[in-house]
Amino acid sequence: MIIKEEMWRNIPLLHIVDSEFENENVPVAIFLHGFTSAKEHNLHYAYNLAKKGIRVLLPDAHLHGVRSENLDEAELALRFWEIVMTNIEELNILYNEIKERGLSDSEKIGVGGTSMGGISTLGSLKIYDWIDASIIMMGAPGFVDLAKAQIREFEQKGFTLPITIEEKKQLLEHISLFDITKHPSALKGRPVYFWHGKNDQVVPYGPTFKFYEEVKEMYADKPDDFVFITDKSAAHAVTRPGMLDAVSWLACHLNE
Numbered sequence: 001m002i003i004k005e006e007m008w009r010n011i012p013l014l015h016i017v018d019s020e021f022e023n024e025n026v027p028v029a030i031f032l033h034g035f036t037s038a039k040e041h042n043l044h045y046a047y048n049l050a051k052k053g054i055r056v057l058l059p060d061a062h063l064h065g066v067r068s069e070n071l072d073e074a075e076l077a078l079r080f081w082e083i084v085m086t087n088i089e090e091l092n093i094l095y096n097e098i099k100e101r102g103l104s105d106s107e108k109i110g111v112g113g114t115s116m117g118g119i120s121t122l123g124s125l126k127i128y129d130w131i132d133a134s135i136i137m138m139g140a141p142g143f144v145d146l147a148k149a150q151i152r153e154f155e156q157k158g159f160t161l162p163i164t165i166e167e168k169k170q171l172l173e174h175i176s177l178f179d180i181t182k183h184p185s186a187l188k189g190r191p192v193y194f195w196h197g198k199n200d201q202v203v204p205y206g207p208t209f210k211f212y213e214e215v216k217e218m219y220a221d222k223p224d225d226f227v228f229i230t231d232k233s234a235a236h237a238v239t240r241p242g243m244l245d246a247v248s249w250l251a252c253h254l255n256e
Contacts, residue, residue: 001050003043008097011090012066013059014039016046021053027254028055028098029110032087032117034138035080036073038065042114045247052251054110055103057094061116062086077154078162080116081147081175087120088127088178095130108132108254112246113139114238115203119146123178126186133191133253135246137238140203141211143179144172149204184215191225191253195242197234205230225253 002022004015017026029049033042039058046056060067062083063076071079091111098104110133113121118139125131140146151168154161163171180186194212196205212228219226227249231239238246 001047003046008057008059009093011059011093012039013057013094014043014046016043016050016056016058018050018053021055025103025105025107026053026055027108027110028057028104029112029250029254030057030059030091030094032059032091032111032113032120033061033064034113034115034117035083036064036076037114040065042117045112045243048244048247049251052247052255054251054254057098059090059094061120062090074159077150080150081171084116084120084123085175085178087117088123091120091124092128095128108256110134110250110254112250113137115139115236119143119203122180123175125190125192126178126180126183129188131190133193133250135193135195135250136208137195137242137246138197138200138203138236139194140208141179142181142207143175145181145207146203147172147175181211184211184218187215187218189219189222189225192227193246193249194228195231195238195246196228197231197236197238199233199235202236 002017002019006015031042031045039060042058046058049056063069111121111131112135114137118136121134122139122141196208198205216226
């Protein structure tokens with residue numbers, strides 16, 4: 001197993017591949033970490049994917065990991081959507097680098113993530129056709145509804161958001177462009193896997209499952225390509241069985 005710390009166009013990442021495939025053209029998975037986390041915290045996903053013949057990229061998100069600016073959690077939370085939008089923008093930069101480096105000629109490319117990384121993945125599915133398959137661990141597809149809920153939570157806690165009413169309106173208009181609940185046809189039948197704990201109080205289970213229920217008819221002829229795994233006892237943490245199942249599912253679809 002080879003793990004390299006690399007910098008791709010100012011994006012720090014870990015590049016993981018089984019030594020057998022170091023110089024081979026194999027499928028690629030880009031996996032995005034969660035809020036306040038960092039790239040190395042998802043090495044267990046990368047290790048298990050790499051064992052199945054997948055090349056894995058684990059980037060540090062804006063303001064996270066080695067890109068940290070020593071903001072506290074409240075300060076980071078106020079910039080949550082800035083981070084998500086940067087994730088989505090940088091995902092396409094990584095895709096172009098993959099192609100320029102000749103790492104995935106004619107091979108599939110998958111994207112996945114936990115929590116904020118899953119949210120970023122869903123926004124990316126809305127605008128990027130090059131994503132072949134995705135795993136969404138505790139993500140949320142409804143950007144506008146999630147942002148409104150976050151704003152309400154801040155205000156209920158007595159915080160005064162440092163934005164005007166007009167700026168709030170502009171934020172919601174901007175992120176609505178990446179809200180796949182408004183245009184589920186953007187999935188275009190691509191394989192998507194969801195995992196979510198039913199007791200999740202950070203990224204609520206209900207809206208994501210509702211989206212799945214509304215969209216699954218689009219996959220009636222290929223139900224194995226649109227999967228939702230519910231863990232009835234889990235909160236906002238992916239279990240080991242959940243991680244292993246998601247990895248196996250993604251590797252299977254990327255290796256087809």
